[in-house]
Amino acid sequence: MTPRLDAIGLVVADMAASLAFYRRLGLDIPADADTAPHAEATLPSGLRVLWDTEETIRSFDPEWARPTGGERVGLAFLCDSPAGVDSLYAELTGAGYKGHLEPWDADWGQRYALVLDPDGCAVSLFANAT
Structure with missing residues (x-):
């Protein structure tokens, strides 16, 4: 089996603030996602963008820490x-x-x-x- 890139995930401190920003960039994100711990949008190409709150990530990776010193994904x-x-x-x-x-x-x-x-x-x- 050949793996294929299916999604890009972003870890966010404030779900509603992050989703508002990406909606301004044209992503179709459900309105009820603002208060969810996880949200996603499927692009026309089929690629998905995923958002998870920091709390969600810590729920399965308790040692996760917010990166410092610049972006890792652009x-x-x-x-x-x-x-x-x-x-x-x-x-x-x-x-x-x-x-x-x-x-x-x-x-x-x-x-x-x-x-x-x-x-x-x-x-x-x-x-x-x-």
């Missing part, structure tokens, strides 16, 4: 255009989410920006420059 969201990167960055930071790197034209040919989710994980927003 999520990247493709926007329709360079202007879309700028607009989404402005929308998210205007809603109170912390911008990490304002939009810029990257050397590799993309418009790029980084915003932090409620747990401090950097989320990339990008579009091809052409």
Whole structure:
């Protein structure tokens, strides 16, 4: 059997705050998930994004500790255009989410920006420059 990537899991301190952020990025997450210890959304490709509270993780891994010193996983969201990167960055930071790197034209040919989710994980927003 060949394993296949099926899901990406995120551990969150505040489920409702995290889900609100990712809903703004277009993920279809059930409204009743805000108070659940586990939530998930299936993307059009079939890949799933999973959220678990820190308490949920500690329930089966009592020695789990919140990582420090930077991200271990990065999520990247493709926007329709360079202007879309700028607009989404402005929308998210205007809603109170912390911008990490304002939009810029990257050397590799993309418009790029980084915003932090409620747990401090950097989320990339990008579009091809052409």
